[in-house]
Amino acid sequence: MMTPRLVWSAVLLLAGAAQAVEFAEIKPADSKLVFTSKQMGVPVDGGFGRLSGQIRFDPAVPSAASARLEIDLSSIDAGSPEATEEVVGKQWLNVKAFPTAGFQSTSVKALGGDRFEAVGQLTIKGQTRDLTAPFTFKQEGAAGVFDGVFVLKRLDFGIGEGTWSDVSTVANEIQIKFHVVAGAAQH
């Protein structure tokens, strides 16, 4: 016995198969941003707990896509209690003065298969830099899942000033992995 709700879900699924679904609202609880820094050659993992934003993405028309992501920098875990306390400070992220980091896409193009590339601007600590980030897209049920990796050079954003600008202890390159889950847009 199918409930009306199940019938409606089945209809939506069929519709999804027939025509592309557009994805919109980011689900903060399912999305995450993790990073790996290198200290004296030692990879150290960290991440951000709070990520929000809007995505307009139709895999059939990637050129029309746009994304705006916002990261609450105070939600950082830098890998150890001591490091987490340190990186919110002035020399690193200066979270008091710059509580959020943001990414605003300018264009998205298809790379073939489920691979795409987003170009846009990343703003951290008041500095805005161009960013190109390849990502894959998967549809999981009613949600769209975006996974990507890029390398950020921390000194481009003044992350780690003073004695910390020495890249022989903490490397300039920080690998960032994002996993963004967005719900289907309401039409």
Add this chain to the structure above:
Amino acid sequence: MSFTTPYSAPAKFAHWLVAALILAAFPLGLYMHELPLSPEKLRLYSYHKWIGMTVLLLFMPRLLWRLVRPPPALLPGPAWQLKLAEATHWLLYLLMAAVPLCGWLMSSAKGFQVVYLGLLPLPDLVGKDQALGTLLADLHSSLAWALMVLIVVHAAAALKHHLIDRDATLRRILPFVKLPSGETRP
């Protein structure tokens, strides 16, 4: 075997190398722990770990060498001193392995992989677990202090043999010292 048989050259070399490494790692450990987080602190932590891993690396070959080429017999002395000397040596060996091993475990638990000399990543022995990391940090520190106490006892005994008993105990582990055969008292 004569009482004045010296230790073999590899045994002498390993003894003094490990002694130097331990005596460098211990004060370094005490000092770096108190530093505020800085690039210097990260560097010193790495050096400390590399020294510790070198001690651990030398442990097995040393033990094997000891089995292949047993050290010269202890010089005669009161039974309790001979027993104490034997016990001290084995405890020194035990701690020489336990202190760096515990440090490695602690580093893993705190989420920092050990990368030997900045080149060779060593496997994490346990998963990241801050509570376990704190426990292992306490253990690492306690064992290191115990090792220091034993080293003081060991060195004091060697000096007592050299200065008070005036026998060859210390000289037979010293590098570049020739012992006349059959000598028991200088």
